[in-house]
Amino acid sequence: MSDIGIDLVPLDEIGAMAFWLALIVGIYLLARRFQQKVNGHPLANTVLLTALPVMFLLAVDKQAMLQYEPAGALLLWLLGPATVGIAVPLYTNFHHVRRSLKPMVLALVAGSTTAVVSAVGIGWALGAEAETIRSLAPKSVTTPIAMGIADKIGGLAPLTAAFVIVTGIIGAISGAMLFNALGVKDERARGFAMGTAAHGIGTARAFQEHEVAGTFSGVAMALNGIATAIVLPLIWLIAA
């Protein structure tokens, strides 16, 4: 996953990669601009608004997939170091974590377990194939960690990655509405639940709503990534 293959790459491939990289970043910047124009409406999700045009371009021009792939691989690779960076907000907000330790631990255990058990249970009850269910299990965890978990439990890592993105978009779009309907006003609770269920995409959304919500969401994303990564493969090992 970390091998971006810089040996013997012909120049025109580097050109194609630079072109696709510029294209994706360009669409992403436009998506951000649009999101600001509509005052951060939840439906104006930048992952959705960037991925859909890219998928459309790739579907129209079948040849383009070969040229797109190195650029996609580079961005995906960057997720690894970017995710390691979660340690910094985790460290800076250590006092929040300490002061709200009890609600955090309980909400983490409850939210994390619900995310895994309900996804696996629904997939199984509705007759999904085993590889689909294994790929669904870590869907609430941020991509590089979820792909790692999928590898360990026999799921398809790239499929898991896609499920993670869809999960994040669903959470980011519906979170505020759901919390309002439930009457949950505490920004800590809203953010923490968002980060547990919808990782970084939910966290980006939470930061648009409130800084406290964003901070707790980021902490929840980190904690849930660590917790799920440790617990889920062990459960799978025992169950198998």
Add this chain to the structure above:
Amino acid sequence: MRGLPGLALAFALLVVCNEVGNWLSDTLALPVPGTVIGILILLAGLLATGHVPDPLRRMTAFLLSHLNLFYVPAGVGLMGYIALLRRDLLPIAVALVVSTLLAMAVGALVFRWAAKGDDGEGME
């Protein structure tokens, strides 16, 4: 260290933590993914140092504020699984929507219940 060299060094540190994590995960056949080990290594380093170097703070803030860009290829990857999606579309769609809403509801309600009485006093 200021400016670009500091930021480059901060980025290199993140890459090294991630790669060491991956290497440990593979070599020791740990059930935990490398990125999680990378987070724990960096966190241990920060706890030992007692502060966050400014370039590291700026680099991680930049990367984390653009996480959505880095998520794009993973979403685009859905295109490679049209056949599997066709077969399992209903269970996948129901599982993703219901499970995400359930996890958010349970997480928020449990947090509010467990934090009852502290009224956000944990916040400055």
